[in-house]
Each structure stands twice: as structure tokens, then as C-alpha cells.
Amino acid sequence: MQFLDSFRDISARNLDLFKRQTLAEISGSLGDLGTFLPIAIALSVNGTVSLSSTLVFSGVANILTGLFFGIPLPVQPMKAIAAVAIANSFSNGEIAAAGIFVAACIFVFSATGLLRWFANVIPIPVVKGIQVGAGLSLIIAAGGSISNLGWVTPSWADNRIWAIVAFVFLLSINYIHQIPYALVVLVVGLAFAIVRAAKLNDLPNFIPWIPVLSIPMDSDWRVGIVNAGIGQLPLTTLNSIVAVVHLASDLLPDVKTPSITSVGLSVAVMNLVSCWFGAMPVCHGSGGLAAQYRFGARSGSSVVFLGILKLLIGFFFGNTLVGLLKSFPYAFLGIMVIAAGLELASVGESLNTTGARDLKKSHHTSILGGNGQEIGPVLSEDERKRRYTVMMVTIGFLVGFKNDAVGFLAGLLCHGSFQLSSYIQKLQARRQEGRIQLTE
Template sequence: MNLRQTTAHNLSTFRHHYVSEISGSLGDLGTFLPIAIALAVNNTVSLSSTLIFSGIFNILTGLFFGIPLPVQPMKAIAAVAIARNFTNGAIAAAGLFVAAFILLFTVTGLLTRFSNAIPIPIIKGIQCGAGLSLIIASSNTLLSSLTWLSPSWADNRLWALFAFLSLFATTAYRKVPYALLVFLLGLLFALILAAQSFSLPSLTLWRPSVTIPSRHEWAIGSLDAGVGQIPLTTLNSIIAVVHLAQDLLPDHPSSPPSTTTIALSVAGMNLLGCWFGAMPVCHGSGGLAAQYRFGARSGASVVFLGAFKLLVGLFFGESLVELLKRFPTALLGVMVIAAGLELVSVGESLNTTGARDIWKAAGRTNGLVGEEIGPMLTDVERKRRWMVMMVTVGLLVGFKNDAVGFLAGLLCHWAFEIPALVEGVKRWWAERRGGVRLE
């Protein structure tokens, strides 16, 4: 990783496309804000610590990797923590448990071997499944509770429809900073609603405190939430992120991130932040797709976001909870759906040289997304790859579990390999019998 080259790229991109970079930096707020608010309201995490540490991690990842790599919540842990009203110690234990496992998995070399062994159609399926999961979750949790005129004049189906139409319009005009405009509109509405209820943020300096999980909290956090997060982090937040970065940014001047560096980043973030009451975080493929969709092309976007989070967390902290609770879910929901659609679209390159296994087989050093590959794949091979990807997608979405989707896709892939395996055994047996006769 060439830090000088990465820094030069960040500065150059921000200097020439600062509006797009700022807009792109806000692309993942649709995932970050609802979970952070829900955990902060329950006093499960400290909002100020979450903003400060995620801001620091945004800055470091932007400087080190040079791509719009997100810092987003560990969703499986967050879901369990919200449903069971976890204590600070329990959610910290969950994040630390996952971080320790990922660190061990990485330093032993098992993660690299595991990543290299996964067929590309399964990885594409995990990415598409994650995108569909975002769309379904947004529709079921953020948008389903809205009516045409409620819960307020600033948050209803009319505003969701407006956000959808604006999103479709900006699909043809990508230079329009959609996420930035939507965020500013939502922030304006939230400020008006907070002022009406006399709950505007106030100057509140951060007072750090250390969270030490008890033995009981270690057991609850690790077993009830941490174990379920491990496959999601490994598959979607590490392996899928590495492949997605290569798909979306094939011409990036710095070398693409590896599974090892991404995994060490995930482990390091949580081994530091969770002790101070921060929300467990990771790097997600959905967040990368969202920030790319809304204009981010370099690490400068997340450096900007990180600096903003850091300042807000240091000086306003917990007083922001009431303001953020009033941010319109109609606007957040549409931003999440846009991220999901961007992530689903990567499946289009499954049978083109946008798929890494195909362009490597063709002797390329990188792929050209969407390029036709002619006779390299037969119709049967295309259908098999598509089937493996769709089995992965279907079972992942159906069971809401990345591990189930991964195993289903792997079984489907192996099933297609059975005829070749049988033929190989037949040839081996024939050769063996022939050798015996010669003796």
C-alpha cells in the first residue's frame, strides 16, 4: 500500500470533485443512523463514543485504503442487542469476541485460504443477497410504518415518493449530489421538529468512560450475538468488500485492499472502540456500494465524513439523540434502497470479464465490466454459474442468514462438479486396471 500515492489521489479527487465526494460520504447514513439511534436510545451504546471512534476509523481507512470504504454497524449484533435490550458490557463483549475471532482467523492464514477457495458466483450471490436484504429491510422497517400524511408533515409517503422520483431522475444525472441534498433536507426538517419540541442539541463535551464486561455479559454477548455475526462479517464485510472494490474501482491508482488488510482493520476497530462504549463496526459491501452510488470515488469522502463525526461527537454527543430521532425515515429509507439497488447490480458482471475468475482465465490483469467474453463460457456454464449465484441469493434472503446462503451456494456448486468428478474416477480406475494387466 503506497500511502503517498493514496494521499495524492485523495487530495486530487477531492479538489476536482469535492461536491461528489461529500455527497458520496453521506451515502451510508441510511444504514448507520437508524441503528446508532436505536442503540443509543436504549443506552446500549454511547452515541458520542460511537461518533468519535467511527469518525476516527473513517479517517484512518480513507487515508490508508484510498477508497470510499464505509464504517458501519455490525448488523447481526445490533439486531440482537436492540431486541434484547443489551447492556453496554454485553454489546462490547459481542464486538470484542468477533474482533478476536477475525484477528485469529487472519494471522493464522485461514482467512486467505478460505477467501481464495470461494467460487466467484457465490461471492456475487452474497453481494446481491446483501443488496436485496437492504431493500427488504428498508421497506419492512423504515417505510412500511408511513402513511400518506403521517407520522408528521416532514415524514410520510409523499416525501418518500418525492425521494424515489428524485433518485430515479439522478440515475441519468449522476453528477447531481443526491445524498447531500437529501441529507440537508432531512436535517432541516429534523431541526424544525426539534425546535418545536424544545429539544435542540446543546454543547456537551465528551467524557470518555471505559466499559468492562462482566463474566455474565461476556457469555451473553459472545454466544447470543457474536457467534451469529462472524459469518456475516467474514463473508459480507471482508471477502465481498474486497471483490466489490475491484468491481467498482478497477482503475484505482493504488493497489486494491486485500482480505488480510480489511480483516485486520475490522479487528482493530473493535478491539479499540468497544472498550469505550462505541458501537461494534465493520466494513460492509452495502456501504461501499451506497457511497459509490452517490458519487464517492476516493478515501477523501470518508475522511471528510470522519472529521465531521469526530467534531460532532466531541462537542455535542448524547444531546444529538433527540435530533437524530426526528430525521425523516422516508428519506433514510429511500437512501437504503438506493444502496441495495447498487449492490444488486454487481451480479450483472457474473458471466462477463467483470468476474475475477474469468478475466484471470483470459490472462488479464484486470477486468472490463460488461465486456462480452464470446466463446470463453458455454451456455451450460453460464446457466450453472447463474444458478449457483441465485441459490446463494435466494437462501440468504429467505433465511436472513449469510452463512445459510453461502452453504447452499457451495452445495449447488459442488453438485455441478459431480459429473466431472465421476468421469475422473472412471478414468483413474480404467488406467489402474490397464496398469495391472500390463504387469
Template sequence: MTFPSQIQSITKYNVTTFRRHSVSEIAGSLGDLGTFLPIALALAANGTVSLASTLIFSGLFNILTGLFFGIPLPVQPMKAIAAVAIARSFSPGSIAAAGLFVAVILFVGSVTGLLQWFTRVIPIPVVKGIQVGAGLSLVMAACTTLHSLGWIHPSWADNRLWAIGVFIALLLTNSTAKRLPYALVVFVIGLVLAIIRSALASSLPSFLFWNPYTVVPVGSEWSIGAINAGLGQLPLTTLNSVVAVVHLAADLLPSVPTPSVTSIGLSVSAMNLIGVWFGAMPVCHGSGGLAGQYRFGARSGASVIFLGLVKLVVGLVFGESLVGLLHRFPKALLAVMVIAAGMELVRVGESLNTSGARDLARHAEDVGDSSRFHADEEERTRRWMVMMVTVGLLVGFKNDAVGFVAGMLCHWAYELPALIQRTRRRWSEGRVRLP
């Protein structure tokens, strides 16, 4: 299929899906706000990024990814970079340098085929482990936020009582009220509460049109950004924002063409090679955001196109005046939405030993035996253990790279006896000789 015909097909799918399920698509577009808003606001409050530029450029990237990929692919913060930038009060130049460093490395990996090779050699249990670990990490982060809230504090509009209420509503949408656009309802409630609190504090947003400026890292900002934040972000972006998101898209949306690893890598590179020069937050595509948007109803690129248009208009018209309003958006509501996204991501681990695991499906096709969709007891145990080692170390160390290495070592340990046996057989057949 040629590129123009592919874009035409994706556009037709987006339009058709939005016409039939407009409320679900709009609700689903809000599924990643629980991650996006707190980090963007924290960085903007520190003066590290421009909130207006972040909204405008992430909105543009939302629109473009929806048009090119046709799936609810999120545009979310690079979390490792954001964490270091917040903790160390990075300058705008330092965080821009971190984003540019990751973008260049990812671009090289995409155009040389290294990303594709890397994705091919990672066992499915390790990929599932990264996805499940990322989901549990989201749940734990949300629970930390909820733990900091009191029963009636810090505000009448943001406390544990609100969290319990929206959590019960979430459970009901899983059973008796599945058609309710949960994320849309919760977001509207949160926005109304934030507006009321801002009005009481006399700090409502005003028209403050975007005043663009450029950020160019200088001197030590390059090394501070690249070494202190960029290096830690690389494994997270590669594993969770490229490899895991491609596998998750195939699992959740099998009827839609799955983006290639190369195209996702180039997309992340392009977003940061453009946006950070204007003070925007470094961004990527994450499996957690995709799971969240899918959980709340998004099934096409139309959902993120809608979100992108809203971000673009709001960023252009209100700019930095939105900081106060968004700071008053109830954390209790955002945290529960993050929990829902995390559990949706955890759920993909269920298909590890079923036909949902693509490596088993491929093996069944290769041997012409559909029964091979299901691994035997010993193989299922091995696969489960590899996944859980990946999950345990990822969550325990709060580091995707540690979880990945641990999972690969566990996988290789299980493969070692078979490797030794094959080597012995080849030795006995004279196919292995000493130099």
C-alpha cells in the same frame, strides 16, 4: 512498493480526487447513513452504547481507512450484533463482549492466513450471490420501514409522500440529472426538517462535550455477548464485510489498488479491539455501505475522511444531546437512500458471466484465449443457478451463512460429475489405489 510510498500515493489520489470532485465526494460520503443512523440511535436509546463514543470512534476509523486504503470504505454497524442487542436490551458490557469476540476471531484468521485461503476457495458465483443477497436485504429492510409510514403520518415531515418525492428524484438522477449530488441534497433537506421538528418540540441539541468512560465486560456478559450475538455475526462479517467488500472494491474501482483480505480483516479487528472499550458500537466494513457511497459519487478515501472529520467534531462537541435531533431525521428519506444503495449492490450480479467476473478473466489469461471471457451456455446457466441459490436462501432465511452453505452445495453438486470422471480416469490409469 514500500508502505510510506504507498501511503504517499494514496494521499495524492485522495487529494486530487477531492479537488476535482469535491461535491461528489461529500455527497458520496453520506451514502451509508441510512444504515448507520437508525442502528446507532436505537442502541443509544436503549443505553447499550454511547452515541458520542460511537460518532467519535467511527469518525476516527473513517479517517484512518480513507488514509490507508484510498477508497470509500464504510464504517458501519455489525448488524447481527445490533439486532440481538436491541431485541434483548443488552448491557454495554454484553455488546462490548460480542464485538471483542468477533474481533479476536477475525484477527486470528487474518494473521494465520485462514481468511486469505477462505477467500481463494469461494467460487465467484457464491461471492456475487452474497453481494446481490445483501443488496436485496437492504431493499427489503427499507421497504419494511416505508410500509410502516402512513400517507401523512407519523409527521408532516416524515411520511409516504416524502418517500415518493425523493424516490422520483432518485430516478431522475439515474437519467436526466446524473450530476446532481442527490445524497447531499436529501441529507440537507432531512437535516432541516429534523431541526424544525426539534425546535417545535424545544429539544434542540446543546453543547455537551464528550465525557469518556470505559466499558469492561464482567461475568456472564462475556458468554451472553459472545454466544448470543458474536457467533451470529461471524459469518456475516467474514462473508459480507471482508470477502464481498474486497471483490466489490475490485469491481467498482478497478483503477485503484484493491485492499487485501488480510488488511480488511485486520482493520475490522483493530476497530473493535479499540472502540468497544469506550462504549462505541461494534463496527465493520460492509459491501452495502461501499455500494451506497459509490452510488452517490464517492470514488476515493477523501469522502470518508470528510465524513470522519464531521463525525469526530460533532461527537466531541454535542455528544449525547444529538439523540433527539437524529431521531427526528425523516425515516422516509433514509429508507430511499438505503434502497439506492441496495440496488447498486444488486447491480454487481450483472457481471457474473462477463469479463467483469475475475475468475473468467483469469481463465482467459491462463489459456491465452480472450474468447474465454464468455462462458458457454451450459456454464453460464450453472453459474447463474449457483448465484441465485445463494441469493434465494440468504434472503429467505435472512442469514448470510445459510446462503453461503446453500451456494457452496449447489456449486459442488455441479462439480461432482467432473470429479467422478477424473477419479475414474485416474483409476483406469492406475493412479488411484485402495490402501
């Protein structure tokens, strides 16, 4: 009964927001395409995944995510698996094995409560560091790709000039919030892509999707798990579950945040079903949530809309879309990724304010503004510096080593060193007060 009441409340909010701000929700739903499309295209061109299956299953996942969670939670590629698969030209079976392995581990972690415990013990400065580091990583990756463009090459429709135009347009929506940025960019980019694809006679054809099983062989399991699955596991746990739940709480404080367990089960079920049919392994990433929020999405209706769009396109056109999507200007996609990175990195600003989850629950005295509104907790300068240092260490190691797990461990060790130092100082103070005596 409680579940049905919650579902009705979520559905009512989704519908209400979609009616009141239709263009914003649609624009926001397209915000994560800058990450989704390049990876999906690269894997499809290599024959590693089926674009049809990827669009169909990720579309269904988008719809269910929007209906049951009620927030613009993204469905985006597992980036570590995708990077290894592209570099090593993985087969269907190898990438499926990697995705299924990660999903099975996440399912066990979620079902046993281990994932919830893990999320609760991670210090907030480390979580913030993972979020900011992920945002900076997006900016660096997108900036590197855009810098490879020439001023008028590789095409009249995809070059640095268009990247500058897209960036100036992005800055303009800081003043004119009604502009559906992602929707406008998608329409213009799609028009450019159609012209380019038509010249190459590479436009989509009507070919209905027929599901085909992709069952990994014995060697596929070994290669997929060892080469890609193990590396993806910490990334999925930290960025796609823990960080995304915290980010949802930061960005949408008035909306009920999904639990760690429910998000973990969602990631697990998506891949335990779709990977057997040649679909790309997917997850819920904090970068995608930041992107969709940045461009206007505030409810689950945005990702429901995107899911229906993916489902229809994947079912009726599928793999024939590869040529058209390859012609989409990266100058536009890259700027969208940069915008998502900036939005994600901005959450670090709330580290030492009541926007941080641990300070909301703490007993620190708060500063009140002139109107009696709470501004933030009173932290000593030493406390602020320690929290900031832990966050920066996490960011530095994550970005420097291009690995979430390395950043997480570095931040955790830094936090632990501060905690140990504080503990030793307290013992020394108690000893000086005579509350602790050493016996000979």
C-alpha cells in the same frame, strides 16, 4: 519505503479527486447514513451504546480507512449484533463483549493467514450471491419500513409522499449525474428534523465528550458471545471482508484493491479499541461501499471528510444529538438504503463476464468486439447455467433465511454438487476411452 510511496500515491489521488469533484465526494460520503443512523439511534436510545463514543471512534476509523486504503470503504454497524442488542435491550458490557469477541476472532484469522486462504477458496458465484443477497436484503428491509409509513403520518415531514418524492429524485440523477443526491437529501432532512425537534424542545446542546470505560463483567461475556457474537462472525467474514474486497475490485478496477488481510485487521483493530469505551461494534460492509459509490464517492477523501464530521459532532455534541436524529425522516433514509441495495445487487450482472475475478484469471477464449475490445469469455451454456444457479441458490437461501452463513453454505453445497458431477463425467469419459481400467 514501499509503504511510504504507497501512502503518498493514495494521498495524492485522494486530494486530486476531492479537488476535482468535491460535491460528489461529499455526497458519496453521506451515502451510508441510511444504515448507520437508524441503528446508532436505536442503540443509543436504549442506553446500549454511547452515541458520543460511537461518533468519535467511527469518525477516527473513517479517517484512517480513507488515508490508508484510498477508497470509500465504509464504517458501519455490525448488523447481527445490533439486531440482537436492540431486541434484547443489551447492556453496555454485553454489546462490548460481543464486539470484542468478533474482533479477536477476525484478528486471529487475519494474522494466521486463514482469512486469506478462506477468501481464495470461495467460488466467485457464491461471493456474487452474497453480494446480491445482501443488496436485496437491504431493499426488503427498507421497503418494509417505508410501507409502515402512512400517506401523511407519522408526521408532515416523514410519510409516503416524501418517500415517493425522494425516489423520483433518485431516478433523476440517472440523467443528471452532477446532482449530489445524498447531500441534498441530508440537508433537506436535517432542516425537517430541526423543525420537528425544536417543537419538542429536543435540540442538541454543547457537551464535550468524556471517554468512559465499559468493561464487560463475567456474565456479559457469556450473553454477548453466545447470543450475538457467534451469529455476527460469519456475517463479518463473508460480507464485511470477503464480499467488500471483491466489490471494491468490481467498482474501482483502476484502483489498487486492499488485501483481505488488511481489511480483516482493520475490522479487528477498530473494535478492539472502541468497544471498551461504549462504542457501537462496527465493520466494513459491502452495502456501505455500494451506497457511497452510488452517490458519488470514488476515493478515500470522501470517508475522511465523513470521519472529520463525525469526530467534531461527536466530541462537541454527542449524546444530545439523539433527539435531533430521531426526528430525521425515515422516508429519506429508507430510499437511500434502497439505492444502496440496488447498487450492490447490480454486481451480479458481471457473473459470466470478464468482470468476474475468476474469469479474469482463467484461460477461457474471449469474445472480441468490433473495435478489438474484449467483451467476455466464451463459456458454454452449461457453464453459464451452473454459475448462475450457484449464485441464485446463495441469494435465495440468504434472503429466505435472513442469514449470510446459511446462504453461503447452500451455495457452497450447490457448487460442490456441480463439481462432483463434472468429476464423475470426466471419469466415465476416460473409462470409455480406455484410459481407466478396472481390475478384477
